[in-house]
Amino acid sequence: MADQSIIRITKEIGELQKSSDLSLAVAFRDRDVRNVRALIIGPHETPYEFGFFEFSVKFNKDYPRKSPSVTGITTNSGRCRFNPNIYSSGKVCLSILGTWRGERGEEWSAAQGLESILLSIQSLMSSNPYENEPGFEDANELQDKKNQKDYVAKIRHESLRISVIQRLEEYLGINNTSAISQQSPEQRDYDLDIDDDVEVDDASIPWEPFKDLCKRRFLWYYDTYLESIKKAKEEVKDDQAFVRMPFEGASNSMEGKFNYTELEQRIRRIKKAIDAESDRWAVEGGSARTKDATVAVNLARQFEQIKESFKRSEVPHNIELVDGNPFVWSFTHFGRPMTNLDGGMFRIQLNFSPRFPEEQPRVKFLTPIFHHRIAADGTPCYFPNPSRREDVRQHIDAIIEALEEEQPPYDPRTLVHPEAHRLYWGNADQRKVYNRQLRRSVQRSMEEI
Structure with missing residues (x-):
């Protein structure tokens, strides 16, 4: 049974890696196919547009009879709830994962697989995620309409700040004071070690399977990010506080303030850093050629x-x-x-x-x-x-x-x-x-x- 499970998982990973779906990517480390990383790129015309959202997928030995466990990694160190169904703790509420009570026929079945899980999560990233919260599906009151707009606004800001800008700054080693101040002490220590050129054992360096993909996609979507910032600046003001939603709790919410002026500066700095990195390749390559x-x-x-x-x-x-x-x-x-x-x-x-x-x-x-x-x-x-x-x-x-x-x-x-x-x-x-x-x-x- 264990061998069949491994064969099934390997097959599903291979199919996704060969897929032409530009919004999904998967990877595993060494031969550990039961522990998979997945990247979902936010859908167009949603507040998640072209954001990079990473998830950990752990397959048990009973797969596919039982569903794997899925945890969101893109949470700003557990401080950001990106969706009513994607908690700041990383919990993903889906009936097919057994983390939410669904209707009859919506439970997990062996006919489903990794791709269907990722597509189900992606479907949560809608143009109006406010409606994903149970009891708010048909929100029509005036206050609900305002809440929907406010919720979308802050998700759009944080998707850009955390899933795109913060991620790329970490990849490129760009220090950003406001970003560092919001990190956990452990993450701050790690970043400072790397930036100070302290030697680090390879085993302690985080595994980043989507680093190159995100850099290349950033170049694709750079102008779209800037357009989104320009439009958002017309709708919200810098230092305007996020509005807490009725279903958000103190430890499971999305708190903060808008600051698109800063985000624009940071995103332009990332673009320059990636372009400079490409130029450095030529110099590095010339050195490698001589050897x-x-x-x-x-x-x-x-x-x-x-x-x-x-x-x-x-x-x-x-x-x-x-x-x-x-x-x-x-x-x-x-x-x-x-x-x-x-x-x-x-x-x-x-x-x-x-x-x-x-x-x-x-x-x-x-x-x-x-x-x-x-x-x-x-x-x-x-x-x-x-x-x-x-x-x-x-x-x-x-x-x-x-x-x-x-x-x-x-x-x-x-x-x-x-x-x-x-x-x-x-x-x-x-x-x-x-x-x-x-x-x-x-x-x-x-x-x-």
């Missing part, structure tokens, strides 16, 4: 193979190493004839980490282009084959596919350029405006030659 590091040799070999394949291809492409560094590639894509990209020349740079493929490449269009899958700073939203993350050709092909795809399915999780996204998925007149903007950027690319 014939395995990653450098691998990238150099892949570069020669891809360059040779492009020479034999009918599609014109140009690819070079920047300053001979195998960790920095320059790729020029020529727009296909009879498309909106016809005649365009787009220079794209790929920066590789000395820890590739553990850290995936940072890609940027150096040639400005107005495109719904390319952020204003040139960061493309593309999807390489998850099972071949070490194959650079997969990345290049996926970048080209994202750029040239003529009839992409609507997916708000690819919202990396807010203005272009709205126009592209708008009405017929808005699509015409989008096409004109795209053609102008294509023409400008030709003028720069």
Whole structure:
């Protein structure tokens, strides 16, 4: 029975890791498949939008006959209740987990699995989470309507502050006085140890399986975060206190004050730090190259193979190493004839980490282009084959596919350029405006030659 349980868990993890669902990610450490970390990215048009919410999933030996236990990790050290059903203690109230009394047929069954659990949790992250609290499902009174608005407002602020900004600052080693003052003494001590360059045993360093993913997604959603801040500034004032909800208790609530001015400063600082990190990779890579590091040799070999394949291809492409560094590639894509990209020349740079493929490449269009899958700073939203993350050709092909795809399915999780996204998925007149903007950027690319 135990072996069957392990097989089932491993299969479910593998399917999720190969999935094209951009809002879910799972990982486990070493061979311990019974202890899984899961990341849920907050849904579009909710106060959780593009937040990074992490959960611990522990499978018992009776799985799938019995459901696993799930605990929320993104709680600001137990001080933030992100949802009526997601407590500050990390408890997740769901009937399929046996943590909430549901209707008949809503209990756990062996037909369910890890993905259905994560999707159920994600469904709690709605546009109006106030209604998730029992007894408040049909709240129609004037005070209830005000509470709904106030509840959404503070969740939006804390989702950005805690799940995005605080998480990325910790990943990047950015000191933020107000954030540190809100941490537990143990966490403050740990952060100070790391920042002071004190040697730490690898075993004591927290396991962060989603660090690279969150950094890359931050670059995708950076402009959306800024738009959200701009809109929120019109609705609430700095230093305005959060309103406590009727169902919130002293030890299970979301307390604090709004301060979007500070959040904007912090989010811009994170963006600069990630960009600087990409630049450091080139320097680190150059050093690794001189030592014939395995990653450098691998990238150099892949570069020669891809360059040779492009020479034999009918599609014109140009690819070079920047300053001979195998960790920095320059790729020029020529727009296909009879498309909106016809005649365009787009220079794209790929920066590789000395820890590739553990850290995936940072890609940027150096040639400005107005495109719904390319952020204003040139960061493309593309999807390489998850099972071949070490194959650079997969990345290049996926970048080209994202750029040239003529009839992409609507997916708000690819919202990396807010203005272009709205126009592209708008009405017929808005699509015409989008096409004109795209053609102008294509023409400008030709003028720069």
